[in-house]
Amino acid sequence: xxxxxxxxxxxxxxxxxxFPWGIALVYLVFVVxxxxxxxxxxxxxxxxxxxxxxxxxxSPVTAALAQFFWSGLLGAALNTAxxxxxxxxxxxxxxxxxxxxxxxVFSLAGWRCRWFPIWESWLCLLGLLLLLYVxxxxxxFLEWQADIRAIRKSSGLDPAEPPWKTLAPYLLxxxxxxxxxxxxxxxxxxxxxxVLTGLFYPFxxxxxxxxxxxxxxxxxxxxxxxxxxxxxxxxxxxxxxxxYNHTALFQAWAAGIAALAGGTLGAILRKMKKTE
Amino acid sequence: xxxxxxxxxxxEELLVRILAPGETAELRALxxxxxxxxxxxxxxxxxxxxxxxxxxxxxYGEDKAVRAxxxxxxxxxxxxxxxxxxxxxxxxTFVRVSHSxxxxxxxxxxxxxxxxxTIRITLDGGxxxxxxxxxxxxxxxxxxx
Numbered sequence: 001x002x003x004x005x006x007x008x009x010x011x012x013x014x015x016x017x018x019f020p021w022g023i024a025l026v027y028l029v030f031v032v033x034x035x036x037x038x039x040x041x042x043x044x045x046x047x048x049x050x051x052x053x054x055x056x057x058x059s060p061v062t063a064a065l066a067q068f069f070w071s072g073l074l075g076a077a078l079n080t081a082x083x084x085x086x087x088x089x090x091x092x093x094x095x096x097x098x099x100x101x102x103x104x105v106f107s108l109a110g111w112r113c114r115w116f117p118i119w120e121s122w123l124c125l126l127g128l129l130l131l132l133y134v135x136x137x138x139x140x141f142l143e144w145q146a147d148i149r150a151i152r153k154s155s156g157l158d159p160a161e162p163p164w165k166t167l168a169p170y171l172l173x174x175x176x177x178x179x180x181x182x183x184x185x186x187x188x189x190x191x192x193x194x195v196l197t198g199l200f201y202p203f204x205x206x207x208x209x210x211x212x213x214x215x216x217x218x219x220x221x222x223x224x225x226x227x228x229x230x231x232x233x234x235x236x237x238x239x240x241x242x243x244y245n246h247t248a249l250f251q252a253w254a255a256g257i258a259a260l261a262g263g264t265l266g267a268i269l270r271k272m273k274k275t276e
Numbered sequence: 277x278x279x280x281x282x283x284x285x286x287x288e289e290l291l292v293r294i295l296a297p298g299e300t301a302e303l304r305a306l307x308x309x310x311x312x313x314x315x316x317x318x319x320x321x322x323x324x325x326x327x328x329x330x331x332x333x334x335x336y337g338e339d340k341a342v343r344a345x346x347x348x349x350x351x352x353x354x355x356x357x358x359x360x361x362x363x364x365x366x367x368x369t370f371v372r373v374s375h376s377x378x379x380x381x382x383x384x385x386x387x388x389x390x391x392x393x394t395i396r397i398t399l400d401g402g403x404x405x406x407x408x409x410x411x412x413x414x415x416x417x418x419x420x421x
Contacts, residue, residue, distance in 0.1 A: 147416065148388075157386060
């Protein structure tokens with residue numbers, strides 16, 4: 001069978017598999033969301049469509065069936081996200097096309113099922129979707145890089161790689177986490193006490209991410225890894241001024257210092273290995 | 277010279293053990309023949325040319341035929357399928373890098389990964405080709421990684 005034929009078949013197989021998962025996931029989000037919402041919605045905890053949709057549709061069965069179709073379609077789209085990686089060429093391009101298609105399905109589903117009470121929540125969830133794609137791509141790229149390094153080493157080939165190429169996936173990952181995650185968390189955060197954006201992200205996710213992502217760079221690059229802590233610090237600034245205010249500027253320091261610590265540890269380990 | 281063939285299903289690859297009374301010219305000639313890369317026949321413009329496998333950079337499928345590109349930049353047609361070449365040639369030197377290509381790994385000078393995820397191999401003399409990501413696992417196995 002030709003490559004395009006087998007890819008089409010794989011895409012169809014994954015879409016069929018993803019359809020029921022999408023339905024289950026969306027219904028689960030509603031049931032869990034309703035269980036924890038105060039005050040309880042009119043339809044009780046088992047209301048599986050948004051209040052606006054339940055009111056908009058004449059029959060609750062019609063509303064549930066419409067959501068059944070759209071959430072299934074969303075599940076099918078999400079479950080095929082791995083397919084572009086099976087392609088030999090233009091993987092990045094097809095990943096981008098897949099993201100746009102999934103974003104379109106997500107937006108249409110959200111509009112038809114009235115999932116987003118305000119347009120900002122739609123935008124933030126799209127940001128989270130983009131973050132997932134960037135994370136997936138970066139992780140794949142780092143795996144490929146590790147494979148190539150191992151093959152080079154075993155074949156006695158020149159291991160030298162331009163520093164920007166080593167840095168690129170890490171910078172992409174840092175940009176995705178620091179620019180897309182805070183707005184995404186803001187959507188699901190509580191209005192009165194924003195635990196996710198006020199505590200969880202700046203004091204846990206940000207420093208841990210910066211530390212652990214800088215560590216491998218310290219082991220691989222000589223002095224150029226020092227660029228990464230500066231980039232980590234700079235990348236916090238847009239969200240500091242757009243989502244928080246100047247009092248959150250400590251995030252830039254937290255990110256920079258954590259990345260510096262991770263990179264330094266990596267550099268020390270590299271030197272220790274060399275002296276051995 | 278006596279030839280004694282012993283079949284042992286427990287062996288993973290061919291093992292040749294030579295018993296000789298001393299280091300004779302016959303022994304040296306035999307060792308030389310065993311160690312030299314297998315000879316292949318390449319065809320170009322109706323002419324058959326013996327090909328030294330060590331001089332071939334890569335074998336690749338093109339227009340339903342198998343071609344051999346040498347370090348001198350010449351391209352010959354080989355009347356063998358890629359899987360037959362894989363069986364005949366030294367597996368640690370001639371590595372399958374994609375569905376339609378076998379590369380002489382001793383002639384690889386660089387291996388690069390592009391940001392788009394494409395793996396490019398540069399061979400002696402600057403010739404370049406691409407590795408299928410599906411074959412990376414197999415390449416690692418062949419190289420003992």
